[in-house]
Amino acid sequence: MKMINKKLKFYWIMIKPFQTGLLLLTGVTGFISSRCLVINFGKFSGLILSLLLTIGGSTVLNMVFDRDIDLKMLRTMRRPIPSGKIRAKEAFLIGIIMCIIGLILAFSLSFLYGILIFAGILFDVFVYTIWLKRKTSWSIFWGGISGAMPILAGRTLGIGYIDTIGIMFALSILLWIPTHIMTFNMLYFNDYKKAGIPTFPSKYGFKNTRVVIALSSVGASIAIGIGITALGLSWGYLRLLAILSAGLFGLAIMSVLKPSEKINFGLFKYASLYMLIAMLMTAIGSVS
Amino acid sequence: MKKISVLDRILLFLTAFISAYYVVNGLEKYQGIVTLYFTIAFGILIITVIFLILFGFEILNEPIIVVVATFIPLTFSLGLIYKYLREYHLFYLIFSIGGFLIILLTRYLTSKKVATLALIFVHGISGVIIFLLPIFIYVKGISSFYFLFVGIGGGLISFKGILLSSLRLTNPILAQNRINSLIPKLLFLASLGFVIGLSLE
Numbered sequence: 001m002k003m004i005n006k007k008l009k010f011y012w013i014m015i016k017p018f019q020t021g022l023l024l025l026t027g028v029t030g031f032i033s034s035r036c037l038v039i040n041f042g043k044f045s046g047l048i049l050s051l052l053l054t055i056g057g058s059t060v061l062n063m064v065f066d067r068d069i070d071l072k073m074l075r076t077m078r079r080p081i082p083s084g085k086i087r088a089k090e091a092f093l094i095g096i097i098m099c100i101i102g103l104i105l106a107f108s109l110s111f112l113y114g115i116l117i118f119a120g121i122l123f124d125v126f127v128y129t130i131w132l133k134r135k136t137s138w139s140i141f142w143g144g145i146s147g148a149m150p151i152l153a154g155r156t157l158g159i160g161y162i163d164t165i166g167i168m169f170a171l172s173i174l175l176w177i178p179t180h181i182m183t184f185n186m187l188y189f190n191d192y193k194k195a196g197i198p199t200f201p202s203k204y205g206f207k208n209t210r211v212v213i214a215l216s217s218v219g220a221s222i223a224i225g226i227g228i229t230a231l232g233l234s235w236g237y238l239r240l241l242a243i244l245s246a247g248l249f250g251l252a253i254m255s256v257l258k259p260s261e262k263i264n265f266g267l268f269k270y271a272s273l274y275m276l277i278a279m280l281m282t283a284i285g286s287v288s
Numbered sequence: 289m290k291k292i293s294v295l296d297r298i299l300l301f302l303t304a305f306i307s308a309y310y311v312v313n314g315l316e317k318y319q320g321i322v323t324l325y326f327t328i329a330f331g332i333l334i335i336t337v338i339f340l341i342l343f344g345f346e347i348l349n350e351p352i353i354v355v356v357a358t359f360i361p362l363t364f365s366l367g368l369i370y371k372y373l374r375e376y377h378l379f380y381l382i383f384s385i386g387g388f389l390i391i392l393l394t395r396y397l398t399s400k401k402v403a404t405l406a407l408i409f410v411h412g413i414s415g416v417i418i419f420l421l422p423i424f425i426y427v428k429g430i431s432s433f434y435f436l437f438v439g440i441g442g443g444l445i446s447f448k449g450i451l452l453s454s455l456r457l458t459n460p461i462l463a464q465n466r467i468n469s470l471i472p473k474l475l476f477l478a479s480l481g482f483v484i485g486l487s488l489e
Binding site: 243254270273 | 330
C-alpha cells in the first residue's frame with residue numbers, strides 16, 4: 001500500500017497538476033461556454049475524464065521523452081524519471097494507457113471531439129516534444145496549438161461543430177502560451193542553455209523576447225475579448241477583462257522597459273492568474 | 289522590508305474579489321462616463337492589489353505604481369462629481385488632468401520632496417472630495433445613509449495615499465513596516481466601503 005501511495009505521488013508530480021488543471025479548466029470552460037442544451041452527468045464527467053487522461057497522459061509521455069534533458073537542468077533533475085524513482089518504460093506504458101483510454105472515451109462522446117483531442121496529443125508529444133523542441137525555438141508555437149486544443153474541443157463537444165468563438169478562445173490560449181513559456185525560458189535561461197534547448201531568449205535575445213511577450217499578451221487579450229463579446233457575455237465581464245488585460249499589458253511593458261528577474265516571474269504568475277480568471281469569468285458568465 | 293503575510297494576502301484577495309464583483313455587477317446603473325470613471329478607479333485598485341500579492345510591498349517603491357495609483361482617488365472623485373455636482377465636472381476634470389501631469393512631471397523632473405508634496409496635495413484634494421461629498425449628499429437627503437460608506441472608503445484610500453507619500457519625506461508619518469502592515473487593511477476596508485456605499489446608495 002505504501003508503495004502504491006508513493007507511486008501515485010510520483011505520477012501526480014509527473015502530470016504537472018497545476019498545468020493539467022489549468023488546461024482542464026479551459027476545456028470545461030469551452031464546454032460550458034456552449035450553453036449546451038443537453039448537459040448530463042455522463043457527458044460532463046466524460047469530458048472531464050477524457051481531458052484529464054489525455055492531458056495527463058501526454059504530459060507523462062513528454063517527461064519520458066525529455067528525461068535526458070530533465071537530468072541536465074537543475075529545475076527538473078529531481079523529477080521522478082531522471083531521479084530514478086520511476087522507470088522510463090513504466091512511465092511510457094502508463095502514459096500510453098492514459099492517452100488510449102482518454103481517446104476511446106473522447107471518440108465515444110463525439111467523433112469531432114475525439115479528433116481534436118487526438119490532434120492535441122499529436123501536436124504536444126510528436127510535433128512539439130519529439131520533433132521540434134530540440135531543433136527550433138519556434139517549437140513553442142506548436143506546443144501552443146496543443147495547449148489550445150482542450151478549449152476548442154470542449155466547446156466543439158457542446159455545440160457539435162467548430163465555430164469562430166471556439167477558434168478565438170483557442171487563439172487566446174495559443175497567444176497566451178508564449179507569455180507563459182518565454183518568461184520561464186528567461187527565468188531558467190542557464191538551465192535551458194545547459195540542456196541545449198533552443199529558446200527565444202537564446203536565439204533572439206532577452207529584449208526581443210520581452211517585446212514578443214508584450215505583443216502576444218496583447219494578442220491573447222484581444223482574442224479572448226472578441227470571444228467573450230461574440231459569446232454575448234454582459235458588459236461587466238468585458239470591463240473586468242479589459243482591466244485584467246491592462247494589468248497584463250502594463251506588466252509586459254514594465255518587463256521591457258525595466259527588466260528584472262522579479263518582474264519576469266511576476267509576469268509569469270500574472271499570466272497564469274489572468275488565464276485562470278478569464279476562464280472562470282467565461283464559465284460563470286455563460287451560465288448566469 | 290516587511291514580507292507580505294498570509295493574512296495580508298487574504299485581505300488583498302478579498303479586496304480584488306469585492307472590487308471585481310462590483311465591476312461585473314454593479315456599474316450598469318450609471319451613465320457612460322461615470323461607469324468609465326468608476327471602472328478606471330476599481331480597475332487600478334484591482335491591478336494594484338494583484339501586483340501587491342505577486343510582488344510584495346516592494347512594488348510600492350516603483351514610481352510608476354505611485355503615479356498610476358493616483359488615478360484611484362482622482363477618477364473615483366470625478367465619477368462622484370459628475371453624478372452629483374455635474375456643473376463642477378469640467379472644472380474638476382481640468383484640475384484632475386493638471387494634477388496628474390504635475391505628479392507625473394515632479395516625479396521624474398524634480399526632487400523627491402517636491403514630488404511628494406505634489407502627490408499629497410492632489411491626493412488630498414480628491415480624498416477630501418470623496419470623503420465630504422457623500423456627507424453633503426446625505427445631508428441634502430439625495431442619497432441613503434449607506435452612501436456615507438463611500439466617504440469612509442474615500443477617507444481610508446486617501447489616508448493610504450498620504451501614508452505612502454510620506455515615506456519619501458525625511459520624517460514619515462509612521463515607520464515603513466507599520467505603513468506596509470496597514471496597507472492591505474486600508475485597501476480592504478476602503479473597497480468594502482465603496483462597494484457597500486455605491487450598492488445601497
